[in-house]
Amino acid sequence: MDRFDAVIVGGGSAGLAALMELSKLGIQAVLLESGKPIGSKSVTGGILYSKNYPNGKVYNVEDIYPDFLDEAPVERRITRYYLNALSGSKVYTVDLSEAHEYRTNFAYSVLMSRLNKWFAARAEEEAAKMGGGIIEGVHVRDIVWMDDGRGSRNSIIVTDELEEFGARAIIAADGVNSEVALISNARGKFEPEALYQGVKCIVRLPEDVMDERFNISSDEGVAHLFAGDISKGHNGGGFLYTNRDTLSVGLVYHLDSLLKSPIEPYNLLNEFLTIPVVTNYIVDEVAVPKELDRTLPKEEQLRIRFGLSRLLKQYEELRYTYYSKHARLDAIRRGLYSNEDEIKTRLEEVRGRLEREYGVTFAKNYVEMEYSCKLVPDGKRAMMGKPYKNNILFIGDAAGKGIFLGTRIEGINIGIDDAARAARAVAMAKKMNNFSEDYMGRYYTQLVEESPYTDDIRRIDFEYMKIFVRACGNIPLEPFPLFLRLAFMLIQKTAVQELAAAIARMMAQSTLLKIIESNDAYVRIPMEVARKVGSEVKPIAEVRPLSIDERIARLKIREDEVPHIRIKDPRSRFIKAMVHLCPTRCYMMEASEEMEGKEEVGKGEGVKTEARLKAVVSNVILQHEGCIECGTCSGETEWRHTRGEKGIVYEYG
Template sequence: MPEEKFDCIIVGAGPAGSTAGFLLANAGLEVLIIERGTFAGSKNMTGGRLYSHSLEKIISDFASVAPVERKVVKETITMLTNDSAVSIDFQSQQLNQAQKESYTVLRADFDQWLAGKAEDAGAILAPGVRVDDLLFKDGKVTGVIAGEDEMEADVVILADGVNSLLAQKAGLKVELKPNQVAVGVKEVIELPAQVIEDRFGLNKGEGAARIFVGNCTKGKIGGGFLYTNKNSLSLGLVFTLADLAESQLTVPQMLEEFKSHPVIKPLIKDGKLVEYSAHLVPEAGLNMLPKLYSDGVMVVGDAAGLVINAGYTVRGMDLAIASGEAASKAIITAKEQDDYSAASLARYQDLLDRSFVMQDLKQYQKFPEFMENPRIFNEYPQLVVNIFKDMFIVDGSPGKPLRKKVLNHAKQVGLVNLLKDAWKGVKAL
């Protein structure tokens, strides 16, 4: 028998769940957040950068009170071959402006802080409890089952992350397919703050974000990332699960090779490995969007596949926060009308459709398909590196006009392929 009834039960204390919990409790609703980890964030992982705009809308001064690591002021994209690299750097004063800034974060600290905000607002947080199933009555979700316990609520928010078995049980989504998710692995490598600032050319407290493409995934779909934290670096790789099956190397082997690449090695020199984690990332964007609500239930954040990987940026946390906000607004209206039916909760979908979440997902809808082109991860990094080798390596052999050298390299990829891919890339972005 159910023990007690809440206005809302939220499964998962990641950014999506805690944001919804904070806003609902602030509005006076009785909220229970259930988290399977021993504390919020204990099971969570991210590459490392939070785009602040969606959380700033909810907690305007969050960056001055939350445990954020560094404000990112420097972006670098690097194309790697086995022994060489070409990088593009981007720095701008606009990276420093409110609503436009981003911060590196470590999830164990950040998620605990956000869940703490929900608790301060009045939500009850139950860590160390795994929700196993949903309660149904007349086809409507009426609560959750955790071990022997049954807990009832007017509405349940599923914020349980990428592999949401509960959303499947609610009939909102089907099992994930290997080409819809990537696997991410990450090491946190400790280094003194001063060393980080010197190595990355940063002022005190500033941060850098680096994205790598090419040799780091051995030409498979995916890429590498490196974010600077206060006293550590977050270094990792992301691969599409479908591609991983064909790989000659295991994920740990690829990460070791990445760490010993001549570009990466000096950046992590003398660092101490303090954390290793692995996690799935939803990658198919709008193409994997589930049904977002049904009678008495809604799905938010990664559980709904709300992630945009545009190659040069990976965004999930800002979408998770915005979806938690939209779900909470819909529930506040449902509470006023005492109506938690699918028709009432459809307001969540309306709010998301009008927000940047759905608009950006639509914008990047074709990008996952574009990324399935292996030339992006093999031939193009090699082509760019070869052109730069011709420009900068002087060995006494007679010079040729640069245009001839470039054309020769381009011919190896195929001029038609180049034009076709450039056009597809422009259309996808």
């Protein structure tokens, strides 16, 4: 049987960082990932931060991958950060760039599926030097422990695809819906209170248009957060980040808030996309083909269809080349065009042909590329106190990590920090030849405790809050509850700032959280503020968001005949909520008739049994084929990841 010093379960950004670090430390490590290619199941909002702390070291992405800043396929460096309070078409924007820059080396918008492929190439190269590597398309089904008779326990990893093999240390990086955590009994499933559900769509927008619209240079990026009446009263908010030539637009809600009054996440997203301020960011010129004249001979209809689709494709390519500095220069360098004017002439020519020959008109709409959904663990409620079990160390989402405090949103960087610490713990365990819970597990916990992130997850950082409150200097305080109004007033006055912070520090964390994460803070206050001081935004166009069916049709899902989710109780309140909350509508309500007792009617040979209709009940049924593995329904189902190579394949992520 094969046996390895370290086995990493899960090939997300945390798992890959662990592989990279273990290999650098001279440990033979193997990473197992169920998706193929690696990265195909990774999703983020998302922004990747690199941070610095005066009181301790954090392991940043550039520490793990030294050529990260020069070569990684990141999108844009986020230099500006805004919070938008919304009420109807009114918006009030607060510039939080200073808060965003707080202890930040840099922050990039990223598309996880692409970035993880780059991470994987680096990590695999490093791992190969130690005889390790990455194995894609393998799903870990079970882990078995056996006493070796000398006090320590050997673990054997059971997968759907490979022969069993041994592992001395296991790093669980299998995400928020960690199966390893449940297999090993390290923790229960996360409670809805400790989870967020995020839905996102990738919107395409030519690079130069984006630069102009957001008033940025081609190397800069902007992040917008939104709060107010977008949520139908739920606790949560929206986001919009600029990527190179796409936008990440989405919503994040507390899952418990969604469970209280279930609502379809895709409908919320659609309403978000049609809010004037958001529409104005995402809108683009889209070619609208003329309705085909069905009275024409069918040959002619066909000729038009084929000719049109070819020309449209050409038009799109030309347009994205022309309106992108990078693509334009690249095309000229490759000799496809001699200069910019030539591209422009060609573009106009194709556009002219589309209009003349096919009656195409050009209208304002938006171009959606990919829809995705992910559960996010809320670090302050989900973080595992004991991030280890037997010889397993938990990192990143699997360990419930993440800093989410109002406008502060960090996750990837914390997973990477965890990964580096777990790798060090495994290296130490190997040196001491002790992979036990008491040694390796505790040592890892100690390393994690030393991380400034851990402190940040546990306690509200008042320095950050001060910057935040200062940034809100101009907003009217009337909508605020008395206590908050007082706090804001005090903090905004430099003289008593420290005093106010000191008072806040004395309050219990839970009391403060109740205020910060209240419905007031998420919904009512932003709405009031926008109504009072917001400026009216007129939509420059109307967009028609995609329906959920159109979105699912665009996703690449490798169907597995074996369902990976099983409903436990088809009538529970939770499962009924899933009919609304499943982002790809996998759950459906089905009415069925329930019969009551059999009664014998008649006598002798004419005995008949009759059943009486007791009630018409509604059962929830599941169609797992469209599942995108977010885990929203995992709370009350038997939930597993799909088998190797099956399930969702994200292109952007």
